[in-house]
Amino acid sequence: MELKPGLSALVTGGASGIGKALCLALAKKGVFVTIVDSSEERGKEVAGLAEKECAEFHSGLKFPVVMFIRSDVTNTGELKAAFEKHCTTYGGLDICINSAGIGDYVQFHNDQTDGSKSWRHVVNVNLVAVIDSTRLAIQAMQTAQKPGVIINLGSASGLYPMFTGPIYSATKGGVVMFTRSLARFKRQGIRINVLCPEFVQTDLAEKAAASSIARFGGYLPMKLVVEGAFELIRDESKAGSCLWITNRRGMEYWPTPAEEAKYLLRSSKARKKSLVTVPMDLQIPHSFEKVVVHTLSHNFRSATRIVRTELRLPLKPDHVLLKVIYAGVNASDVNFSSGRYFSGNGKDITSLLPLDSGFEAVGVIAALGDGVRNLKIGVPAAIMTFGGYAEFVMVPTKHILPVEKPDPEVLAMLTSGLTASIALEKAAQMESGKVVLVTAAAGATGQFAVQLAKLAGNTVVATCGGYEKAKLLKDLGVDRVIDYKVEDIKAVLKEEFPKGADIVYESVGGEMFDICLNALAVYGRLVVIGMISQYQGEHGWKPRNYPGICEKLLAKSQTVAGFFLIQYAHLWQEHLDRLVNLFSSGKLKVAIDPKQFVGLHSVADAVEYLHSGKSAGKVVVCVDPTYAKQPAKL
Ligand code: NAP
Numbered sequence: 001m002e003l004k005p006g007l008s009a010l011v012t013g014g015a016s017g018i019g020k021a022l023c024l025a026l027a028k029k030g031v032f033v034t035i036v037d038s039s040e041e042r043g044k045e046v047a048g049l050a051e052k053e054c055a056e057f058h059s060g061l062k063f064p065v066v067m068f069i070r071s072d073v074t075n076t077g078e079l080k081a082a083f084e085k086h087c088t089t090y091g092g093l094d095i096c097i098n099s100a101g102i103g104d105y106v107q108f109h110n111d112q113t114d115g116s117k118s119w120r121h122v123v124n125v126n127l128v129a130v131i132d133s134t135r136l137a138i139q140a141m142q143t144a145q146k147p148g149v150i151i152n153l154g155s156a157s158g159l160y161p162m163f164t165g166p167i168y169s170a171t172k173g174g175v176v177m178f179t180r181s182l183a184r185f186k187r188q189g190i191r192i193n194v195l196c197p198e199f200v201q202t203d204l205a206e207k208a209a210a211s212s213i214a215r216f217g218g219y220l221p222m223k224l225v226v227e228g229a230f231e232l233i234r235d236e237s238k239a240g241s242c243l244w245i246t247n248r249r250g251m252e253y254w255p256t257p258a259e260e261a262k263y264l265l266r267s268s269k270a271r272k273k274s275l276v277t278v279p280m281d282l283q284i285p286h287s288f289e290k291v292v293v294h295t296l297s298h299n300f301r302s303a304t305r306i307v308r309t310e311l312r313l314p315l316k317p318d319h320v321l322l323k324v325i326y327a328g329v330n331a332s333d334v335n336f337s338s339g340r341y342f343s344g345n346g347k348d349i350t351s352l353l354p355l356d357s358g359f360e361a362v363g364v365i366a367a368l369g370d371g372v373r374n375l376k377i378g379v380p381a382a383i384m385t386f387g388g389y390a391e392f393v394m395v396p397t398k399h400i401l402p403v404e405k406p407d408p409e410v411l412a413m414l415t416s417g418l419t420a421s422i423a424l425e426k427a428a429q430m431e432s433g434k435v436v437l438v439t440a441a442a443g444a445t446g447q448f449a450v451q452l453a454k455l456a457g458n459t460v461v462a463t464c465g466g467y468e469k470a471k472l473l474k475d476l477g478v479d480r481v482i483d484y485k486v487e488d489i490k491a492v493l494k495e496e497f498p499k500g501a502d503i504v505y506e507s508v509g510g511e512m513f514d515i516c517l518n519a520l521a522v523y524g525r526l527v528v529i530g531m532i533s534q535y536q537g538e539h540g541w542k543p544r545n546y547p548g549i550c551e552k553l554l555a556k557s558q559t560v561a562g563f564f565l566i567q568y569a570h571l572w573q574e575h576l577d578r579l580v581n582l583f584s585s586g587k588l589k590v591a592i593d594p595k596q597f598v599g600l601h602s603v604a605d606a607v608e609y610l611h612s613g614k615s616a617g618k619v620v621v622c623v624d625p626t627y628a629k630q631p632a633k634l
Contacts (some may be wrong), residue, residue: 007032008090013100017202039302073129092144096137096554104168126171147189183240250456290390303337358388412618418447432457434502442469591617
């Protein structure tokens with residue numbers, strides 16, 4: 001639903017806290033607002049403030065743009081009267097926000113009363129009244145026969161116990177499950193969602209123990225809660241959705257698809273939808289081609305060649321055969337071909353040759369071993385094991401990542417997307433409200449890092465080389481793009497971010513690493529993602545010394561953390577689901593470099609193109625154009 005002047009909203013608990021902030025934010029968009037609250041003094045004060053905001057959009061109306069209605073939400077008669085007054089004044093109800101709530105400061109187990117003035121009252125305000133108000137809102141929206149959105153205020157304590165407030169936690173858990181169970185109203189055009197923020201600085205939260213607030217990383221900015229509510233209003237795909245907002249992780253839908261999958265079998269309809277049609281004439285050949293490393297060298301072209309190899313069937317019982325459609329190109333392909341990934345294991349690396357190259361691929365399952373029960377032929381799948389630069393790959397089922405489509409965008413979410421998603425969460429420990437600096441930001445992994453940092457509510461600064469890349473980054477929502485071909489990175493950072501960057505996602509290495517380290521804020525975390533500028537020197541990778549680094553880090557309590565995706569395989573499926581979810585709901589864009597590389601003979605060209613510094617987004621090789629779709633360009 002587009003938030004525009006002339007819509008109307010009823011907000012319970014609108015006289016204070018989150019309810020008040022939402023009333024003012026809605027009024028700022030020209031939305032007519034009815035504030036329902038038991039506190040007359042505060043309610044009228046908020047109504048006065050909201051009226052000033054909303055009046056800017058309207059003139060000459062015969063009705064008030066904002067109303068305050070005194071009502072106790074636990075009194076169903078009073079609540080019903082408030083809804084009726086709203087609907088007769090504004091001709092219906094577009095948005096209802098149930099924000100009225102109270103804390104639980106009683107020791108219910110010591111309570112000698114019937115609880116009507118203590119714990120039972122908390123249940124009545126926080127849960128029973130939310131159910132009642134949702135009921136009245138649904139009826140009002142059904143009568144008006146117009147689409148509507150209802151947002152119930154849950155809490156992070158509805159997802160995780162609040163040990164200092166068990167009754168409060170119970171009511172919020174109830175609100176979460178009640179709301180999630182109402183997803184089906186979407187069919188009638190009514191979307192009901194629940195917002196679960198952690199502590200926001202309101203009167204209610206101030207009574208909570210300071211120690212609990214500290215454990216959650218401090219108060220959440222109200223701005224983020226308003227953004228979350230607006231997202232639930234605007235995003236038509238959200239119904240029965242629970243948006244969890246934290247200082248540490250930003251906005252996140254709960255449960256994640258991976259968690260959700262544990263409760264339900266996917267419907268046959270959903271499963272059918274996810275299958276791509278594999279032509280019946282798909283023949284499994286007797287042999288296939290792949291790119292192998294035959295000589296160790298950081299020069300990928302001279303290190304590799306295409307070989308034809310026999311395709312032996314039957315497969316091992318727990319193996320599947322993946323027909324590759326797209327293979328992903330990575331900066332580190334040259335580190336693989338130079339043997340860097342295998343050095344240090346004590347073996348003579350040359351004894352491992354030839355090595356199957358390529359880190360990732362998407363395609364369809366073409367054959368199954370006898371023991372495979374959970375996969376089917378024709379199902380799209382991804383792999384993130386060595387050997388992606390091939391027409392076919394045989395892998396144990398544990399290496400198969402089921403995906404909806406074997407598309408370049410999904411491929412980009414594998415190594416590149418997962419690196420950004422997991423590194424920002426685990427190594428950078430990303431929160432909201434920070435300054436996040438991303439280098440090589442228009443590259444395959446950088447594009448994900450900037451968007452995820454932005455989605456989590458941060459100010460994002462990004463470096464890149466070239467006008468087109470800068471344009472892409474602006475389109476992705478970056479706050480400050482530094483095109484190093486026209487601006488001096490050091491000078492810009494010093495002048496515009498004098499306190500420094502709290503998080504740096506650093507992929508370039510060399511001089512860029514030095515610049516980033518010098519621009520790191522007190523307590524800052526610099527995550528070493530890679531050092532692409534060092535991979536292809538004349539004689540290969542030369543490790544660098546960083547004299548004085550300990551003194552620098554010590555002086556500012558800073559951290560330099562390494563991140564290597566292979567060590568986080570246990571998180572791949574969960575983060576891939578998150579990325580796919582963000583992509584399908586339109587919150588995440590995936591840029592694929594438009595230069596086309598078709599067939600295995602183009603792999604070396606593609607690797608060199610990536611290292612030329614000209615690419616933007618993910619570089620992909622289409623291994624089999626018969627099944628390919630046109631690469632999407634932002
Ligand atoms: P990418 O970012 O798409 O790489 C291309 C970009 O890197 C170029 O467009 C250029 O961007 C920059 N670049 C290329 N060569 C350079 C050079 N010689 N000097 C300076 N900048 C250069 O590639 P990617 O595959 O996504 O990899 C990016 C980085 O992430 C690499 O360091 C890679 O090793 C690392 N990575 C790490 C992990 C992990 O697990 N740690 C996983 C995946 C990738 P600008 O000129 O616009 O800056």
